[in-house]
Amino acid sequence: MTQRIAVLGAGPSGLAQLRAFDAARRAGADVPEIVCFEKQSDLGGMWNYTWRTGLDQHGEPVHASMYRYLWSNGPKECLEFADYSFEEHFGRPIASYPPRPVLRDYIMGRIERSDLRHQIRFNTAVHSVEYSRETGKFTVTVRELKDDRMVSEEFDWVVVATGHFSTPNAPAFEGLSQFPGRVLHAHDFRDACEFAGKDLLLVGSSYSAEDIGTQCYKYGAKSVTFSYRSAPMGYDWPEAFSERPLLTRVEGNTAHFVDGSQQDVDAIILCTGYQHHFPFLPDELTLRTRNRLYPQDLYKGVFWIDNPKLVYLGMQDQYYTFNMFDAQAFLARDVVLGRLPLPIPEAMADDVDAWLTMYAAVDTVMEQIDFQTAYVRDLMALTDYQSFDLDLVRQHFVTWEHDKDESITGYRDKSFASPCTGTVGPVPSSTWWEELDDSLARFLQR
Amino acid sequence: MTQRIAVLGAGPSGLAQLRAFDAARRAGADVPEIVCFEKQSDLGGMWNYTWRTGLDQHGEPVHASMYRYLWSNGPKECLEFADYSFEEHFGRPIASYPPRPVLRDYIMGRIERSDLRHQIRFNTAVHSVEYSRETGKFTVTVRELKDDRMVSEEFDWVVVATGHFSTPNAPAFEGLSQFPGRVLHAHDFRDACEFAGKDLLLVGSSYSAEDIGTQCYKYGAKSVTFSYRSAPMGYDWPEAFSERPLLTRVEGNTAHFVDGSQQDVDAIILCTGYQHHFPFLPDELTLRTRNRLYPQDLYKGVFWIDNPKLVYLGMQDQYYTFNMFDAQAFLARDVVLGRLPLPIPEAMADDVDAWLTMYAAVDTVMEQIDFQTAYVRDLMALTDYQSFDLDLVRQHFVTWEHDKDESITGYRDKSFASPCTGTVGPVPSSTWWEELDDSLARFLQR
Numbered sequence: 001m002t003q004r005i006a007v008l009g010a011g012p013s014g015l016a017q018l019r020a021f022d023a024a025r026r027a028g029a030d031v032p033e034i035v036c037f038e039k040q041s042d043l044g045g046m047w048n049y050t051w052r053t054g055l056d057q058h059g060e061p062v063h064a065s066m067y068r069y070l071w072s073n074g075p076k077e078c079l080e081f082a083d084y085s086f087e088e089h090f091g092r093p094i095a096s097y098p099p100r101p102v103l104r105d106y107i108m109g110r111i112e113r114s115d116l117r118h119q120i121r122f123n124t125a126v127h128s129v130e131y132s133r134e135t136g137k138f139t140v141t142v143r144e145l146k147d148d149r150m151v152s153e154e155f156d157w158v159v160v161a162t163g164h165f166s167t168p169n170a171p172a173f174e175g176l177s178q179f180p181g182r183v184l185h186a187h188d189f190r191d192a193c194e195f196a197g198k199d200l201l202l203v204g205s206s207y208s209a210e211d212i213g214t215q216c217y218k219y220g221a222k223s224v225t226f227s228y229r230s231a232p233m234g235y236d237w238p239e240a241f242s243e244r245p246l247l248t249r250v251e252g253n254t255a256h257f258v259d260g261s262q263q264d265v266d267a268i269i270l271c272t273g274y275q276h277h278f279p280f281l282p283d284e285l286t287l288r289t290r291n292r293l294y295p296q297d298l299y300k301g302v303f304w305i306d307n308p309k310l311v312y313l314g315m316q317d318q319y320y321t322f323n324m325f326d327a328q329a330f331l332a333r334d335v336v337l338g339r340l341p342l343p344i345p346e347a348m349a350d351d352v353d354a355w356l357t358m359y360a361a362v363d364t365v366m367e368q369i370d371f372q373t374a375y376v377r378d379l380m381a382l383t384d385y386q387s388f389d390l391d392l393v394r395q396h397f398v399t400w401e402h403d404k405d406e407s408i409t410g411y412r413d414k415s416f417a418s419p420c421t422g423t424v425g426p427v428p429s430s431t432w433w434e435e436l437d438d439s440l441a442r443f444l445q446r
Numbered sequence: 447m448t449q450r451i452a453v454l455g456a457g458p459s460g461l462a463q464l465r466a467f468d469a470a471r472r473a474g475a476d477v478p479e480i481v482c483f484e485k486q487s488d489l490g491g492m493w494n495y496t497w498r499t500g501l502d503q504h505g506e507p508v509h510a511s512m513y514r515y516l517w518s519n520g521p522k523e524c525l526e527f528a529d530y531s532f533e534e535h536f537g538r539p540i541a542s543y544p545p546r547p548v549l550r551d552y553i554m555g556r557i558e559r560s561d562l563r564h565q566i567r568f569n570t571a572v573h574s575v576e577y578s579r580e581t582g583k584f585t586v587t588v589r590e591l592k593d594d595r596m597v598s599e600e601f602d603w604v605v606v607a608t609g610h611f612s613t614p615n616a617p618a619f620e621g622l623s624q625f626p627g628r629v630l631h632a633h634d635f636r637d638a639c640e641f642a643g644k645d646l647l648l649v650g651s652s653y654s655a656e657d658i659g660t661q662c663y664k665y666g667a668k669s670v671t672f673s674y675r676s677a678p679m680g681y682d683w684p685e686a687f688s689e690r691p692l693l694t695r696v697e698g699n700t701a702h703f704v705d706g707s708q709q710d711v712d713a714i715i716l717c718t719g720y721q722h723h724f725p726f727l728p729d730e731l732t733l734r735t736r737n738r739l740y741p742q743d744l745y746k747g748v749f750w751i752d753n754p755k756l757v758y759l760g761m762q763d764q765y766y767t768f769n770m771f772d773a774q775a776f777l778a779r780d781v782v783l784g785r786l787p788l789p790i791p792e793a794m795a796d797d798v799d800a801w802l803t804m805y806a807a808v809d810t811v812m813e814q815i816d817f818q819t820a821y822v823r824d825l826m827a828l829t830d831y832q833s834f835d836l837d838l839v840r841q842h843f844v845t846w847e848h849d850k851d852e853s854i855t856g857y858r859d860k861s862f863a864s865p866c867t868g869t870v871g872p873v874p875s876s877t878w879w880e881e882l883d884d885s886l887a888r889f890l891q892r
Contacts, residue, residue, distance in 0.1 A: 054614070054631070054633065057616055057618070059613040059725065062500070127725070148732075170503055180639035181637065185500070191625070193627060
C-alpha cells in the first residue's frame with residue numbers, strides 16, 4: 001500500500017520536501033502520496049507579504065514576519081537552489097542582494113515549473129497531530145479555514161516545516177503599559193514609512209534590530225536607538241544611531257537603560273527574537289529548543305529520535321537556508337524511500353552528541369559558519385542533492401561578515417559568484433541606500 | 447460521584463458562572479467541582495489591559511481588545527450586578543460612566559470577596575474539547591502555558607465563556623498592501639496618542655469606530671474619517687469628523703470611496719467587528735453565528751440544543767452585559783443542579799423558534815432594546831438571580847440613545863439611577879471630554 005506523508009507548511013522547507021520527492025519520481029522511483037497543508041492561500045511561507053498583523057481573516061495567527069522594503073540580508077548566492085539557479089529562473093544574471101519580491105518569485109518559480117501546486121491544500125491550518133503506537137500511524141487534524149470544518153486523516157510520516165520565525169518572543173518591560181506610543185514586536189512590523197520623523201527604540205541586537213533599524217532610517221526615521229542585552233552590534237552606524245545596554249524601564253516616553261542613561265522615544269520595537277512553537281503537537285513529539293545551530297533530539301538535525309517518522313526541517317539557526325532545507329529534505333526523502341536505513345536509536349543519539357560536542361566548542365562567528373558548513377556537507381554526502389561549491393559559499397559568508405563590518409548601509413551593493421553556475425552577480429545601477437523601490441519590476445531594470 | 451464542570455474563560459461570563467454556583471453553595475447546596483481555565487495570568491477577561499497585540503508571550507492570541515482611555519460607552523447602571531452593587535464595592539456612589547480600570551476593579555472585587563480565585567487555573571489555554579457519547583463526558587485538553595505541556599481532564603459539563611469580541615473580522619481592501627502607514631484592526635488598537643496629529647480613516651460604523659474615533663480626536667488626532675457600509679452613524683460630530691460610504695480602494699495614502707470621493711489619510715483602523723471563534727471545539731459542538739441578539743441553536747440563548755451539557759454564555763449581541771451573563775449563569779447552574787429540568791429537544795427548538803420569530807420582527811434600536819429586555823426578563827423569571835428594576839434599565843438605554851444623539855462627546859457626563867439601590871450617580875467635576883486621566887485613583891477623586 002502506498003505510504004502517505006503529511007508535509008506541514010508550504011514555505012521554503014515544505015516546498016523543498018515536495019521538490020525532493022518529485023526529483024525521485026522523475027527519476028523513476030515510486031514515491032508516497034504527499035499532502036502538504038498550508039494555512040495561507042498561497043505558497044511561499046514567510047516570503048508572502050501581508051498587511052495583516054496578529055490574526056488573519058480566519059482568526060489564525062499571521063505567519064508572515066516580513067515587511068515592505070525587506071531586502072535579502074545575505075548574498076543570494078549563499079542560498080541558491082543547487083538544482084534551480086537564479087540564472088535559470090530569471091534567464092540572466094541578477095544582482096547579489098535582491099528584495100523580498102524577487103526571492104519570492106524565485107521560490108515560486110521552481111515549484112510552478114515542477115507542477116507541484118496540486119499537492120498543497122491551501123487555507124488549511126493544522127490543529128493537532130496524534131501518533132498511535134498500535135497502528136504506527138499519525139492522525140493529522142486540520143481546520144479547513146474557508147468552511148471552518150475540522151478534518152482528520154492518517155499518515156505514515158509527518159514532516160514539520162512550519163518554520164520558527166513566526167511566533168514572537170516578547171519579554172515585558174516595566175512601563176510599557178503606560179508608554180504613549182506604539183509598542184510592537186518585529187513580527188508585526190510592516191511599513192517603515194509609519195515611523196518617518198520618529199525617534200525609535202529597537203530592543204535587541206540581532207538581524208531584526210539591525211535590519212528594521214536601517215530600513216526605518218532609510219525611509220525617514222529621525223533616530224534609531226538599539227538596546228542590547230549582552231553586547232552591541234558595533235557596526236559603523238550613521239550618526240542618528242546609538243547603541244545602549246539593556247532597557248530597564250520606560251517612564252512616559254522616556255526609556256531608561258541599565259547604565260543609567262535615558263532616551264526619549266516615539267515608538268518601541270521589540271526585536272527580541274522568536275520561539276519554536278508547535279501548539280499542534282503532543283508533548284512527546286514536540287521539539288523544545290532555543291534558536292541554535294544544532295537543536296537537541298534531532299538525528300542529522302532532521303529526524304525526531306524518539307519517533308523518526310516525525311521529521312523536522314529548517315529548525316536550526318541559519319546561515320545556510322534554502323540549500324540546507326533542500327539537503328535536509330533529500331535526506332528525509334531517502335529514509336522514507338528506504339534508500340537509507342536509520343541507525344538504532346542509541347547510535348542516532350550518539351551522532352547527535354558528537355555534533356553537540358563540536359558545537360559546544362563553537363565561539364566566534366567564523367566558527368559558526370564553519371560548523372554549519374560542516375553540517376550541510378555531511379547532509380550532502382548522504383544524499384544525491386545536486387552538488388554545489390560549498391567552500392565558495394563558506395567564503396562568501398566570511399566576506400559578507402567583513403562587508404557588513406565595513407559598511408552596514410553599503411554591504412548590499414557587493415557582488416558574489418554563484419556556487420552553482422560560477423556567474424558573478426552584476427553590480428546594480430543604484431545603491432541599496434538610494435533605491436526606495438523594492439518591486440520585482442524595478443529590480444529587473446536596475 | 448461529584449459532577450465536574452469546566453468553565454472556559456475567567457472574564458465576566460465565566461466569573462458569573464463561578465459566582466452562581468458559589469451563591470448556591472453558600473445557601474447550603476451541594477455543588478459540582480468547578481475548574482475554570484483562563485489563558486491570561488489574571489481574571490477579568492477583556493477588561494485586563496495589555497500593551498501586547500497579536501500573540502502573547504506564550505504564542506497564544508491576545509484576548510484583549512480594550513485600549514487605554516477606554517470609558518464605558520453605556521451607563522454603569524445598565525450593567526450593575528444585582529447581587530453586588532457599585533455602592534457596595536466602592537463604599538459610596540460613583541459617576542455613571544467609569545473608565546475601564548474602575549469597571550475592572552468592580553468585576554475583580556466581587557470575585558475576591560467571594561474567595562473564588564482558587565477555582566481558576568491561570569496561564570492555561572484550552573486546546574480542544576471532545577465529547578464521548580459512550581461515557582457521556584467531555585475531555586478537555588489544555589496547554590499549561592508556563593511549562594508548555596498538554597493536559598487532559600474529563601468533565602460532565604462544559605461552559606464556554608470565551609467571549610466573542612477577541613477574534614477580529616478584518617476584510618481586505620484593494621491597496622492596503624501598498625499603503626504607506628499603519629493598518630490595524632480595532633482589536634490591536636492600544637493608545638490614541640500614537641495617532642496625535644494624524645488624519646485617520648476608520649472603516650466601520652458601530653461602537654468601535656465611534657469610540658476609537660472620538661478617543662483619538664480627544665488625544666490629538668487631526669481628523670477622523672469614517673467609512674460606512676449601509677448607513678452613517680449620523681451623530682453631531684465635531685468639525686474634524688466626516689462620514690463617507692464604503693471604502694473601495696486605497697492608492698498610496700489616498701482612500702477612495704464608493705461615491706467617488708477621496709481622502710488622504712495617515713493610518714487606517716478597521717473597525718469591522720469580530721467573529722465568534724471556537725477553534726478548540728469540534729464541528730458538532732461549534733456555535734456558528736453572526737453577532738445578533740438571538741443566536742440559533744441555543745435554548746434560552748445558553749444551552750446547545752444538540753447536547754445541552756454544553757453551555758454558552760454571553761454569545762449574544764449585547765445591550766445588557768454583566769447582569770445578563772449573571773442571569774444566564776444562574777439558569778445554567780439550576781439546570782446542572784437538577785433544579786430545572788430541560789424540555790425535550792423538540793420543545794427547546796420550538797422555544798428558540800418562537801424567539802427567532804419575535805426577533806425577525808425587530809427593526810429599530812428601541813425594538814432591539816425591548817427584545818433583549820424581554821430575554822433577560824425571561825431568564826430572571828426562571829431563576830432566583832436577585833431581582834433589579836429591569837424597566838428602569840430599559841428606560842436608561844432609551845435615554846442613553848437619546849443622549850448620544852444629542853452629544854456624542856457629552857453623553858458620558860450624564861447621571862443615572864441604580865436599578866439595584868436607587869442611588870443616582872453623582873455628576874463628575876470634570877467632563878469626559880476634558881478628562882485625560884483614566885486611572886481609578888483619578889476617577890475616585892473626580
